[in-house]
Amino acid sequence: MKIILLGPPGAGKGTQAVNLAQKLKLAHISTGDLLRQNVSGGTDLGKQAKSYMEKGALVPDDLVTQMLQRRIQAQDVKKGFILDGYPRNIAQAKALDAMLKQENAAIDFAVYLEASEPVIIQRLTGRLVCKNCGANFHRKNMPPRVEMMCDKCGGTLYQRTDDNEATIKTRLEVYRKEVSALLQYYEAKRQLHRLNADEDADAVLNEIIRLAAKA
Ligand SMILES: [Zn+2]
Numbered sequence: 001m002k003i004i005l006l007g008p009p010g011a012g013k014g015t016q017a018v019n020l021a022q023k024l025k026l027a028h029i030s031t032g033d034l035l036r037q038n039v040s041g042g043t044d045l046g047k048q049a050k051s052y053m054e055k056g057a058l059v060p061d062d063l064v065t066q067m068l069q070r071r072i073q074a075q076d077v078k079k080g081f082i083l084d085g086y087p088r089n090i091a092q093a094k095a096l097d098a099m100l101k102q103e104n105a106a107i108d109f110a111v112y113l114e115a116s117e118p119v120i121i122q123r124l125t126g127r128l129v130c131k132n133c134g135a136n137f138h139r140k141n142m143p144p145r146v147e148m149m150c151d152k153c154g155g156t157l158y159q160r161t162d163d164n165e166a167t168i169k170t171r172l173e174v175y176r177k178e179v180s181a182l183l184q185y186y187e188a189k190r191q192l193h194r195l196n197a198d199e200d201a202d203a204v205l206n207e208i209i210r211l212a213a214k215a
Contacts, residue, residue, distance in 0.1 A: 004087070004186075005083065005110075012123070029086075072100075108212070110186040121165055128159060137150075144157060
């Protein structure tokens with residue numbers, strides 16, 4: 001089973017990916033984690049990525065794609081994956097299709113998590129992120145057991161400076177432009193399901209599991 005999760009910041013993509021991977025016993029591949037792991041592990045790709053990050057530049061598409069290509073060949077990915085943070089554009093979507101085709105495989109479906117702006121703003125303005133492992137928490141919806149400390153690794157939590165209302169609105173606008181071509185791409189292939197992500201996380205999770213059972 002190979003599932004792609006798409007959705008704006010604040011739609012709950014990361015949380016759904018983690019829970020889905022657990023329920024369906026699939027690997028969770030997040031490009032954020034991939035980057036962190038390659039950089040901290042000092043791989044050749046990680047070293048190249050680091051040189052861009054140190055300059056404050058975006059890591060090129062091609063590097064991320066190479067990291068993904070290696071990752072999907074790993075043993076724990078044999079049963080499938082939940083992909084979170086990739087693809088971000090048509091070039092990446094085509095690269096993904098091509099790398100799966102090499103192994104006579106294809107994605108089963110893509111899910112687009114749609115959330116309304118007030119819900120997204122409520123979620124993001126309360127979001128806390130672990131400095132160490134990147135895990136997400138929320139001041140109200142999902143508070144950490146110990147204040148400002150990560151439940152998973154004990155790292156310090158912080159609020160991202162771009163998680164404020166004005167910046168969130170700009171990020172959403174940028175995201176909508178970016179994602180619309182991708183949605184068309186998967187729609188044309190009849191692989192897209194749109195879900196209402198304003199609902200609580202469990203309802204959304206059950207809906208995706210239902211889709212996976214039918215796929
Ligand atoms: Zn952590």
